[in-house]
Amino acid sequence: MHNQFSQYISGLEGGQDLFWSLMYLANEIKKNPESFYQAAPLKGKVMSALFLNPSLRTRTSMETALFRLGGHLNVLQVGGGNGTWGMAFEKGVKMDGMEAEHIIEAAGVLSSYSDALAMRSFSTMSDFKKDMQDQAMQALAQHSSVPLLSLESARYHPCQGLADALTIKEYLGEPKGRNFTLAWAPHPKMCGVAVPHSALLAAARLGMNVNVVHPPGYELDPEVMITAEQLAQVEGGSITVSNDLSAGCQDADIVYAKAWGSHLDYGQTAQGSLRNQEYQDWTLSSKYFDIEKQAFMHCLPVRRGVVVEDEILDSKASLVQKQAAYRLWGQMAILIKLMNQNF
């Protein structure tokens, strides 16, 4: 343990106290960024971030946050020719394939150069139950000797979840008791469940009435649903699930559209694409959404005309740019708490 909060890999570490202290600090930084930049709370601090997958927002906001607060981010693209050595994560694996380095050694080496580590490791879309164990992230957590931040795993995207909570709070003022619909959306590829999980937990933490709407077979991880229900109970909100997009959007103050793959199709991505095609009419459009009365959220990147119609995305109802902007303030707050013991 390095401080009260030595890892932030699910977003649930530290409970509601840490959540609200991050919300508060993120807003303090947003209100007066120059005072934080001058104070440089991360002066001389180095974080090393392993990226197993592509990124626009996460990578750029992390690099900007570290630089502005006086620190430095080592960005490591894992494998692929111009990156690090290909990396193995499973314990006991015989490394006679493409992977030349194991996370056990890499974690130790990077810990000796860095004040904190971070990693992005998406779902393999091959085994839902195994994915939900987040083995790659857990292996790095086990073998690193410095704090660790998740930049999205198979199960959670905690930095996105915090940015989403900050966006909702700014938009609604008091989110308690307001209606949040997490709406499944079509996509040409199978996507993971990390973003919907973290959005669900963010809305539950804020005491909202959350309606998760998806076609049959697209249920989220039952354990995450239980956690969301427990949070909702404590915060005075509720969680409901339905298969009717039209009814699910009707009374929503906010509709968060997101594609995710069916747990029935893990290991069979072709079948997953076919199943997605059955629900093409789930694209969020004016049939379901009222730009005069509702707000639209999405983590980005978003497939225009597939997940959501342009008329919503380009309207005043869209909060997507705010969500992306809050990534910077939220991550600055996380980084300060993670790497500066005085905060």
Ligand code: CP
């Ligand atoms: N929302 C999000 O995490 O964006 P990137 O995949 O571009 O980092």
